[in-house]
Amino acid sequence: MTRQRFFIIDAFAHIFRAFYAVKNIDHNAVFGFTMMLRKLLASEDPEFIAVAFDTSAPTFRKELYPEYKANRDAMPESLVPQIPIIKELIEAFNIPMVEAPGFEADDIIGTLAKRAAEKNVQAVIVSGDKDMLQLVQGDDIVMFDSKKGVEYLGESGIPDFFGCKPDQIIDLLTIWGDSSDNVPGVRGVGEKGAKKLLAEYGNLDEIYKNLDQIKQKRYREGFADARDRIELTRTLVTIRTDLELAFDEDTYRRKEPQNDDLRALYERLNFKTLMEQVPITLRRCETEYELLDNEERLKAWLDEIKEKAFVVFDIETTSLNPVDAQLVGMALALDADKAAYVPLRHEGQDPAWTERAETMLKSMMTDQNVTKCAHNAKYDISVLFNKGWEILGRIEDTMLMSYLINPNDSRHGMDDLAEQHLHYRTIHFEEVAGTGKDQVTFDKVPLDKACQYAAEDADITFQLYDKLYPQLKDLELVSVYNVVERPLIPVLARMENAGVRVNSDYLTDMSARMEDMIQGLEKEIYELAGEEFNLKSTKQLGEILFEKLGLSPVKKTTKTKSYSTDQSVLEALAAKGHEVPAKMLDYRMVTKLKSTYVDALPDMINATTGRVHSSFNQFVAATGRLSSNNPNLQNIPIRTEMGRDIRAAFIPREGWVMVAADYSQIELRLMAHFSKDETLVGAFRQGEDIHRRTAGEIMGVVPDLVTDDMRRAAKSINFGLIYGMGDFRLAQELGIPRKKAREYIETYFEKMPKVLSFRDEVIAKAREAGEVRTYFGRHRQLPELQSRNKNMQNQGERLAVNTLIQGTAAEIIKLAMIHLDEALSQSDLHASMLLQVHDELVLECPSEEAERVGALLQETMENVVHFEVPLVAEVHTGHNWKETK
DNA sequence: CCAACGACGTAC
DNA sequence: GACGTACGTCGTTGGT
Numbered sequence: 001m002t003r004q005r006f007f008i009i010d011a012f013a014h015i016f017r018a019f020y021a022v023k024n025i026d027h028n029a030v031f032g033f034t035m036m037l038r039k040l041l042a043s044e045d046p047e048f049i050a051v052a053f054d055t056s057a058p059t060f061r062k063e064l065y066p067e068y069k070a071n072r073d074a075m076p077e078s079l080v081p082q083i084p085i086i087k088e089l090i091e092a093f094n095i096p097m098v099e100a101p102g103f104e105a106d107d108i109i110g111t112l113a114k115r116a117a118e119k120n121v122q123a124v125i126v127s128g129d130k131d132m133l134q135l136v137q138g139d140d141i142v143m144f145d146s147k148k149g150v151e152y153l154g155e156s157g158i159p160d161f162f163g164c165k166p167d168q169i170i171d172l173l174t175i176w177g178d179s180s181d182n183v184p185g186v187r188g189v190g191e192k193g194a195k196k197l198l199a200e201y202g203n204l205d206e207i208y209k210n211l212d213q214i215k216q217k218r219y220r221e222g223f224a225d226a227r228d229r230i231e232l233t234r235t236l237v238t239i240r241t242d243l244e245l246a247f248d249e250d251t252y253r254r255k256e257p258q259n260d261d262l263r264a265l266y267e268r269l270n271f272k273t274l275m276e277q278v279p280i281t282l283r284r285c286e287t288e289y290e291l292l293d294n295e296e297r298l299k300a301w302l303d304e305i306k307e308k309a310f311v312v313f314d315i316e317t318t319s320l321n322p323v324d325a326q327l328v329g330m331a332l333a334l335d336a337d338k339a340a341y342v343p344l345r346h347e348g349q350d351p352a353w354t355e356r357a358e359t360m361l362k363s364m365m366t367d368q369n370v371t372k373c374a375h376n377a378k379y380d381i382s383v384l385f386n387k388g389w390e391i392l393g394r395i396e397d398t399m400l401m402s403y404l405i406n407p408n409d410s411r412h413g414m415d416d417l418a419e420q421h422l423h424y425r426t427i428h429f430e431e432v433a434g435t436g437k438d439q440v441t442f443d444k445v446p447l448d449k450a451c452q453y454a455a456e457d458a459d460i461t462f463q464l465y466d467k468l469y470p471q472l473k474d475l476e477l478v479s480v481y482n483v484v485e486r487p488l489i490p491v492l493a494r495m496e497n498a499g500v501r502v503n504s505d506y507l508t509d510m511s512a513r514m515e516d517m518i519q520g521l522e523k524e525i526y527e528l529a530g531e532e533f534n535l536k537s538t539k540q541l542g543e544i545l546f547e548k549l550g551l552s553p554v555k556k557t558t559k560t561k562s563y564s565t566d567q568s569v570l571e572a573l574a575a576k577g578h579e580v581p582a583k584m585l586d587y588r589m590v591t592k593l594k595s596t597y598v599d600a601l602p603d604m605i606n607a608t609t610g611r612v613h614s615s616f617n618q619f620v621a622a623t624g625r626l627s628s629n630n631p632n633l634q635n636i637p638i639r640t641e642m643g644r645d646i647r648a649a650f651i652p653r654e655g656w657v658m659v660a661a662d663y664s665q666i667e668l669r670l671m672a673h674f675s676k677d678e679t680l681v682g683a684f685r686q687g688e689d690i691h692r693r694t695a696g697e698i699m700g701v702v703p704d705l706v707t708d709d710m711r712r713a714a715k716s717i718n719f720g721l722i723y724g725m726g727d728f729r730l731a732q733e734l735g736i737p738r739k740k741a742r743e744y745i746e747t748y749f750e751k752m753p754k755v756l757s758f759r760d761e762v763i764a765k766a767r768e769a770g771e772v773r774t775y776f777g778r779h780r781q782l783p784e785l786q787s788r789n790k791n792m793q794n795q796g797e798r799l800a801v802n803t804l805i806q807g808t809a810a811e812i813i814k815l816a817m818i819h820l821d822e823a824l825s826q827s828d829l830h831a832s833m834l835l836q837v838h839d840e841l842v843l844e845c846p847s848e849e850a851e852r853v854g855a856l857l858q859e860t861m862e863n864v865v866h867f868e869v870p871l872v873a874e875v876h877t878g879h880n881w882k883e884t885k
Numbered sequence: 886c887c888a889a890c891g892a893c894g895t896a897c
Numbered sequence: 898g899a900c901g902t903a904c905g906t907c908g909t910t911g912g913t
Contacts (some may be wrong), residue, residue, distance in 0.1 A: 403894060411893045536890060536907055559891060560909095592894060596905055619903055625897085632904045635896035643895080667897090723900035732899090792898055802901040806897090810902095838902085887907080897902080 005039065006116040006252060007144070008128040015086060017128070021598045027269050029082045034274065040126065041093075041254075041361060044144075047119060048252040051090050051097050052105040061236050069221040071182040085269070092261035093558050096251055101244055106132065107240035113141045115247035131178070133162070134169040134711070135239055140364060146355075151781060163195045171204040173237040174375040176229065183236045183865050184229065190221035204230070213564035244710075273307065282425035289455030290340035291447060292332075300355060301332060301340055302364050308334065311364070312373045315380045316454050317421045318441040320496065322382035323606050328442045329450065330361055335459035336466065341458075343453040346443050368392045368403050374685040375399050375461045375817040378618070382493040391490070398461055400485050401468040404477045407780050412619050418460045421467050426460055427453045480777040484811050484818075485618065486843065491821040491833070492616045492626075498832040499611030500633070500844075503649045503880075504602040514594045521587040528580050535587055541565045544580070551578060593637060597646045604631045610704065616836065624778050624807040626814075626836055634837045636881075647882035652754055659831070659850055660884035661857045661875040663841035665690055666809045667722050673867040674804070675758035679751060684869035697751040717748055721755070722805050724798030759801055766800035774807035775865075813839060816861045829853055842881060849879045 018032025023029060040046075061068045080510065090097055090488035098108050109132070117140035125132050125143045135141050152215035155166050164172055177196040179183020189197070197219065207214075207223065208230075214220050215317050224232070259278050266275040272414045291300045305311040312333040317325035320539065325515045326345060333339035341359065344354050364370060366389055374380045381391045386554045404414040411417075418424045432453045434446050442450065454823040472478055472869055526532045529549070533540045542563030546553045554569040556562065567588070573581035620627040628634040636650075637643025652658050663669075672680035683693040688703070694713035695706040705716075719725075733739035766772045771779045780803050783794030817836065824831055831845035831853045841861070845853045854875040861873035876884040 537909085538907095539909075557892065562892095564892085590896080592906080595907080596895070600905080617903095620904095623902060625902060627903050629904060632896085635894090635904065637895060639895085639899080662897095704893095720900065723902095725898090725900045729900045730900095794899085798901065806902065808897095840897085886913080888910100888912090890908105892908090893906090895904085 003120065003122045003139075005044070005122045005124050006112070006139060006247070007044065007124045007126055008039075008048040008112050009040075009049070009051045009739070010105050010109060010125070010129065010132075011051050011090075013127050013129055014103060015079070015083070016493055017416065017722070019076065019082075027082055027085065027271075030077055030085050030089060030269060031271060033086050034271070037090075037093060037095075038274075044124075044869055046124070046254055046350065048116070048249070049095050049254050050252050051095055052108040052112070052459065053087075053097055053099045054105045055099045055101050055784050057101040059104055059342050061104070065183070065232060067182050067334075069181050071180075085265075087206070089262075089265060091258075092256045092265055094255040098245070100245065103240060107243055108245065109240040110135050110241040111243040111245045114241040115410065115655070117141050119247055121249075130162075131173060131237070131240070133166075134173065135241070136166060136762035142852040143525075157303055164198050166441045168198050168203065168233065170238050172198060174204060174234040177233060178237060183233055183237070184226070186219075186222045186226045186230070186232060188218040193219055193603070203767060204234070213721065220724050231498050238265055280419060280423050281768050282419060282423055284425055285427060285452065286457065287337045287456075289337075289451055291460070292340045292342045292357075293353070293380060293447075295356060296341060297340075297358075298360055303336075303372060304334060305332070305364055306367070308336075310371045310373070311370050312339075312458050312465065313365075313380065313460060314374055314454060314457045315383060316442045316450065317383055318443055319380075321495075321606075321613070322379060323387060323499070323609055325383045325386075325646065326443070327358075327387060331454035333455070333457035333462040336463050337459060339455040339462070341455045343450065346447055346450065357599050362389050366390055371396060372466050373398065373461065374463065375457070378489050378493050381418045381490060382497055385490075385493055385497055395446075395486065395489055396465065396466055396469075397486065398464040399619060400489070401472050402464075404481055404485065404778065405468065405475060407622045407624070407778070414457060414460055414464070417464055422460065422463055424463075427456055431455070443522075461716060475779065476777060477779065479582055480774075480811070484776050484778075484814050487818045488618065488814050491817050492618060494821065495616060495836070496613055498834055499606065499609055499613035500834045500842075501610070501651050502601055502605055502612050502654055503651050504605060506649050507598050507646075508604050510649075511598045513592060514590050514598060517590050518587065519596070521583055521590070525580060525583045525587065535584070536591070538562075538565045541584065545573070549578075549580065589640065589642065593646065597636065600631060601646075601649065616765060621810075623803045624774060624779055624810040624814075625838060626810070628836075644882055648880045650842075650881035651879065655847060656844045657850050657877050657879060658842060658844055658881055659854050659877050660840060660842040660874065660881065661854070661861055661873045662837075663809075663813065663861065664872040666812065666875055667805050667867050667870060668718055669867070670757075670805050670808055671722065671755065672869045674762075675752075675754045676868060677752045677754035677758070680755065681868050682746065684848075691718060694718055694748070706771050713744065717744060721748075723802055724794075740766050741823045762804055763797045763800050766796070772800045772803050774811060776802055776808070776811040778807055780807070809839065813841070813861070815864045819864065820857065820860045823856055827856070829856070842884070856865050 014036055015029050015033055018036065019029035022028035022032040043299060087097060091477045098112070100108050109125055109127070112136055114124060116123040117137060122139065123141045125135060125141065127143065128145050132143055132739050135154055136143060137156055162169055162391045172194055173561070175186045175189055175816055176191070177183045193216070197207055201210055202578065208227065211220060211223055235712065259281055263275055263278050263280070270483070279535055290297065292301060314328060314331045316331070317327055319325040328345045329341055329343045331339060331341045342357055365372065365384060371394040372391070375397070376399045377395050377397040379820065381395065384391055396710060398417070399412050402417055415426050416425045416426060430439070433439050433442060478574065522535060525535060529544050533544055535541065537563060540661055542565050544561050545551050545565065553563050554572050555564045557564045564819045570581040570585050601612065606613055615627050615630050617627045617629065638644050650658070669684055672684050679697060685688055691711050691714045692703050692706050694717065695710040696703045696719070698714060699710050703777055713734050716730060720730055727738050727742040727745055729739040730745065734741065764771065766782055767785050771781045782796045782799055784792045784799060787796070789791055813836065820841070829845065829849050829852060831843045831849060833841060833843050835842040841857065843853060843857065854877060858875045860875045862871050864871065878884040
């Protein structure tokens with residue numbers, strides 16, 4: 001086993017180095033010092049450690065020699081306030097700091113090193129100062145330059161620096177003097193001379209004894225001249241090793257950092273990346289929660305809930321999928337650390353109890369006057385809706401709060417939030433239910449474990465509510481929470497529960513036909529390529545195309561720098577008449593449609609309901625859009641004929657029809673509203689074809705003379721506008737020279753100047769606030785605008801504009817959904833909302849209601865808000881989704 | 886053997 | 898480097 005090591009760090013040497021090395025940030029020396037320290041701790045993992053500081057008190061050297069260090073400049077102004085922070089930092093790292101008034105850090109280091117070596121601990125001096133080499137002693141005391149990393153400097157390395165033996169260093173330094181410390185040496189004797197004389201005579205005393213033998217007059221005179229002060233110089237350059245300092249193992253043993261203090265410090269200093277790397281000391285559950293397994297205790301709780309008109313709840317079930325989930329139990333919380341669990345269907349429970357307890361819980365959950373709070377309430381109420389419980393009263397959701405507070409974050413799960421906000425490690429589901437093959441459903445979990453797990457979740461949800469709601473208020477997000485997001489929860493729950501009917505036979509038939517096409521294409525491509533390969537491997541395809549067939553590569557992939565074979569590349573190659581890329585385009589389309597949709601959808605049909613129940617996620621998109629998964633029903637094909645046919649597989653229930661409506665050009669209309677540009681506003685008010693009108697403006701012709709190509713170009717510009725497209729991309733898209741694309745964009749802004757000034761204003765405001773706000777008050781932080789990287793900043797600018805437009809459009813359709821849900825429930829209609837695809841709502845209803853539902857749908861969508869330009873929703877009815885166009 | 890990642894492609 | 902928001906499939910890679 002190697003010896004234990006004691007790292008002694010020269011504080012100011014590293015502070016100055018950090019100060020000059022790190023640029024462009026506040027607290028640069030603190031940052032640089034922190035990085036050095038972290039690196040050292042991580043890579044060297046020392047057993048003992050200390051940081052040595054100089055003090056401002058006059059040192060014995062100054063007393064002996066008033067000119068000592070008199071030539072030093074004052075500490076740079078911006079460094080001065082960083083020193084106490086660095087001391088705080090070292091304290092947070094739990095590393096002892098050593099000061100010795102009257103002495104310098106070097107003397108502390110010298111003394112501690114010697115003491116440690118005496119106790120058979122290797123002393124490692126962390127410093128770049130070569131003067132320190134006088135302290136080096138065999139393997140007992142070595143030097144370590146943190147800048148160079150792992151390089152140790154022991155006795156054997158010394159000749160490389162000084163060209164002399166270790167015990168000659170002090171005399172060598174004496175002869176040289178130290179100009180940076182204002183210590184005079186022997187005048188006229190330089191590096192070469194000093195080394196030569198020491199090699200010849202052994203040490204300084206011998207040199208003086210034999211002074212008259214020295215041939216060079218210059219040297220003789222120099223030494224004679226320095227004779228009176230040479231001892232003083234020797235004292236000044238000699239590092240002391242005799243301070244009253246002991247090497248005490250307990251004092252200098254490395255300890256765990258005070259991570260909470262470190263975090264607080266990093267937070268204060270805005271060291272974000274460092275902060276993320278500090279492990280949080282997490283609290284664990286210490287509360288014993290109440291098991292409510294008899295009527296009296298349950299009643300006592302329900303009475304208190306009724307009185308407070310508030311409860312946090314969390315249900316436990318047998319499945320993450322609400323359609324399949326059986327209610328196993330319900331946890332309740334009324335205060336921090338005050339939570340309980342009601343077991344309902346654990347194995348072996350009395351069905352009579354289940355019924356009595358459910359009746360009591362249902363009456364509470366359907367009580368209009370009780371506010372209910374849950375984490376991801378959509379799941380809980382979906383399950384309860386499926387049991388026929390009409391959940392009433394206000395519903396709060398801590399997951400929703402977290403999302404609104406930081407929509408850029410992807411982690412809003414309770415376990416994550418508990419760690420983040422409460423420094424608390426929750427019992428994870430896997431810990432009570434097992435993992436992988438061994439995982440059991442919650443009804444098999446023993447009651448005591450189930451109680452602690454479930455009640456803790458309710459408890460934590462309560463504590464998160466306490467923490468997050470005030471933040472929601474401070475950030476002025478309560479309005480968007482109450483008006484848009486919170487009321488949407490039950491709407492989405494109903495939509496997911498409804499699901500959509502899918503014609504499985506139709507897809508099976510389609511799949512077989514596609515398989516034939518794929519086989520044919522495969523064969524053709526193999527023949528053209530002269531060999532068989534995996535057509536689905538971009539790597540293999542790239543090698544075939546660009547190595548074997550010798551086609552010239554168009555571009556490389558971003559990360560792996562391999563040949564790109566994406567659609568645009570294949571199209572470019574196909575346009576030159578190459579057959580393999582042309583066939584590959586067909587192959588790609590058919591296999592994509594088949595594997596992603598045609599084959600996947602029938603597998604997603606729920607066995608119980610016979611329908612597909614996609615999730616509509618409210619917490620994913622940073623702009624406020626919904627997202628859909630399992631399956632994603634928001635990217636069902638429409639653009640190609642073959643793709644569009646897939647939509648015919650989505651059918652209404654027997655005797656019903658599909659009714660769908662989509663907003664026409666909602667994002668461009670928002671652009672018109674926000675910018676108030678007369679041309680854009682006018683065009684929408686007149687009900688003109690917006691792309692035709694734009695083309696007319698840009699190309700300078702009357703709308704009637706706009707060709708299809710001109711309209712296509714204008715359409716690209718209109719969409720690009722919303723995304724912040726540049727001339728490069730537009731040129732690529734339209735196949736025109738970049739210069740021409742640039743002209744188009746310039747003319748666009750000349751003709752519609754207010755669109756440009758709107759853009760500039762949004763960006764300026766976002767830069768000022770560090771975030772962008774949508775019409776209904778949702779925010780999105782834009783750290784990109786703070787970046788020193790120009791590309792990042794440009795991206796931040798695009799995000800600002802796009803988030804305002806896309807986010808507001810998302811809010812409008814969310815409101816339409818809320819209003820429609822309300823209107824339908826107030827009516828005698830039987831329609832249900834099935835899908836939302838960003839600007840489109842799809843419903844099903846009995847055939848005879850189609851007209852009324854369509855009218856209600858249109859009316860609702862068009863009147864969510866009244867803006868500068870009308871919102872237009874186009875309604876279509878059909879026997880399947882494909883027909884609703 | 887599986888998880889993470891990259892490339893690609895579908896939607897608005 | 899150049900256009901925003903998502904999700905799913907497949908192949909590859911790299912660690913267990």
